Amino acid sequence: MADDELWSAPFTTLSPQIQSGALSPIDLTELMMERIARHDAGLHSYITVASDHARERARKADAEIRAGRYRGPLHGIPMAVKDVFYTTEIKTGLGSSIYDDWQAPYESTATQRLNDAGAVMLGKLTATEGVYAQHHPTITEPINPFGAAHWTGNSSSGSGVAVTSGLAYATLGSDTGGSIRLPSSCCGLVGIKPTWGRVSRHGVMALAESLDHVGPMARSARDAAVLLGLIAGADPADPTASPLPVPDYLDGIEDGIVGLTIGIDWAFLRARANDEVLASIEGVVKTLEGLGARFVAVEFPNPDAILYGWHTQCAVEAAIAHRDTFPSRRAEYGPRLAALLDRGAEITGLELGDALKSRRAFNGGVALMFAEIDLFLVPALPVAGPTLEYMASLGPDPDGILAVGPFNAPFDVCGYPTITTPCGATSKGIPMALQLVGKPFAEALLCRAAHAYQSATSWHNRRPTL
Template sequence: MEDELWSAEFTSLSDAIRSGRVTSLGLTELMLARIAEHDGRLHSYIAVAPEMALKSAMEADAEIAAGGWRGPLHGIPMAVKDVFYTMDIRTGFGSSMYDDFQAPYESTATARLRSAGAVMLGKLTATEGVYAGYHPSITEPVNPFGDAHWTGNSSSGSGVAVTSGLAYGTLGTDTGGSIRLPSACCGLTGIKPTWGRVSRHGVFPLAESLDHVGPMARSARDAAALLHAIAGADPSDPTAASVAVPDYMDGIDAGIGGLTIGIDRDFIIAKATPEVVASIDAVVPVLESLGARFVAVNFPETRPILYGWHTECSVEAALAHRDTFPARRSEYGERLSALLDFGHRVTAFELAEAQQARRAFNGAVAAMFAPIDLFLVPALPIAGPTLAHMATLGPDPDGILAVGPFNAPFDICGYPTITVPCGASSMGIPMAFQLAGKPFAEALLCRAAHAYQGVSDWHRRRPNL
């Protein structure tokens, strides 16, 4: 029974909690016990708050018993990436510089999680400043499917914790792939929503025009429930869209009959290894059998805008860190320092050129999407990349070109995507595909991913700890 509980999708436990067959306190004690048993090796948590979590779980049980059930997140133990302001759990942004930092307010996203009744277990390990490398004071999380393999950046602790049964769901951030990369490497379903779909108030930025907040979970249904809890307009974030939020769980079982999905096989073959190409080739007939129709499309050229991504990211990151960099340079790690130095060197001409390329790319993406409902691409160009391989990648932006050709473009245009497990590499590491949609098409993405997961079980695969 315990194995079934720790590995379950939380939406499958909601009715049991509501009826009293399972308690929030029992699930929270199970998560805390698993954290104590396994996280000394996995390093997914940077801070755990057991007393607070247990108190919240008891309060949830009492409220539910009194008929005050709030929805599918009520009483579910979760954790969030260490980039969200939380007033009762330390917030460190992946750096020792903020060891004494006290968040002055709660992030909108975590406040909405708590309002939905979620139990907060703690904060999850992230790369420094949610960029590409870990601060020297931080121990890198371990991929539970294989110690020698990459966990994905920068929401790495989030990916490790949820797949390992140390939390039932989490929130991550994505600037160049940081929800989707760890989701792919750890066998999770991750949603990078439309830019502005989720408030960024109280989320430390990497690059504000590229940053997205979204869920990482064990299934499309779980991810849909999480997204519904956090999405929507926010008076504290003027960039949060005022578009109405649908119930992403409503209609998730409707299937994908009649949908048109675009695919650019030349783009995939040019950027991905044969093993990844084969995984996508295997997904196509499954989606066709569910009623989708595939058409060939041409994805816009990515190389210029990936270089532009690095230019814009570096300048916006330098702006975000202007109070501490370069004044406290010695407290920064190597990778983030290099990005910020680059941002300080970018000229107005170079930035304008990147922005101009971005506008042209966004227009081309909109034109490509006009005749289709969804677009299929891999989540990663490499099947289960090893740490050794990642160490050989060149300095940015070449590293972005090597790892993010299927990720960063959708941060640049702000279109939503969902990452869905679809196999295992020759070394047993999860593999995944992405479906991208038009702006605010998250409900359709959840529906399509859920349809695929109804006839596959890759999303139910858990590591053997």
């Protein structure tokens, strides 16, 4: 396989070659290192490149595999993670200058599970400050390789850029209001926001703990399914991690979607999405119907109250997460995160109580809607390929952040799982994406539906020209 095919391949197509010895983890790692050196100065996806560590892990993986100790499909695969996961052998910066000299006291559960699976960790990927909406002033914002004038999606911005550009085969992100799905959409990747609690958050920087999710970002539904299966499951270090057994997410992924019932609320979509996005979703419906799915009209609970309630809860919980350093080190914070933390300190108990009341009512409405359907279809973004100029025009929060998150934040609020996969491109070549939502712990079904869509389309195979 030529290098130009090798760097862009889903890792699950390479794993059998690694297992057989036809492909070496050492060669794959050197390919990634060469591409990082050649391209990332213009993309800024990495905040830390751990060359020596990666080469050591690649040599270890190669030796183990040659000795017949193959650990599974991630063994020897070079990847990286968002710089909000604690890693003891690679610097953890948490998107802020405050942590320039900080050493993570332990390994996050998610990255430990990747290490145990034999992954080769290349480094840490650029993230927004405090996993909120803006990069710290001392950190250079990543560039969307499909178009420099366009948004990468936050807060897992470096993650989206690195994986689509062939600077890592996969990554992990975190999602509080869309931070896995937004960069996956903007960069042409598959992202899974699992059910809340499906993946341990131990050792992952918190934005708002009752809204935070950890999940994979990858090049195919199969890749994402493998990653999710490796990181999901109970964790004694995180009492909120679900003890439910983790299924094999590849088992049945080829079974198709004949007879599946998918809900859609066109009124909800038309009120919030632009014409280009709506046209792409119409195409998705035709494709999925052609694969045997049945669409039914449903009424999605009005999310307006909980969208603002999301910001209220996020502000309060973020203020709790940062109380050791804010406001005592206010001067070291960027303006947008500081404004969120100030707001969190000002919110009254009555305001928070109203937000929680709206959240409970909304969650009940979502559960009622899902009594009639297997999955729910929405776009990943209301705007096709948003530009940086558009993003700058949105104004202060909460209106600014919620303008791009009406199809994302509601599913952090209710904790239902979603999968995002590319479904088109704008006239300027910027990826567009669909989002399927499932019932709690229906990740296997989501992977199967996304894989069926990918089997009938090729949008997920698009890669930027660097």
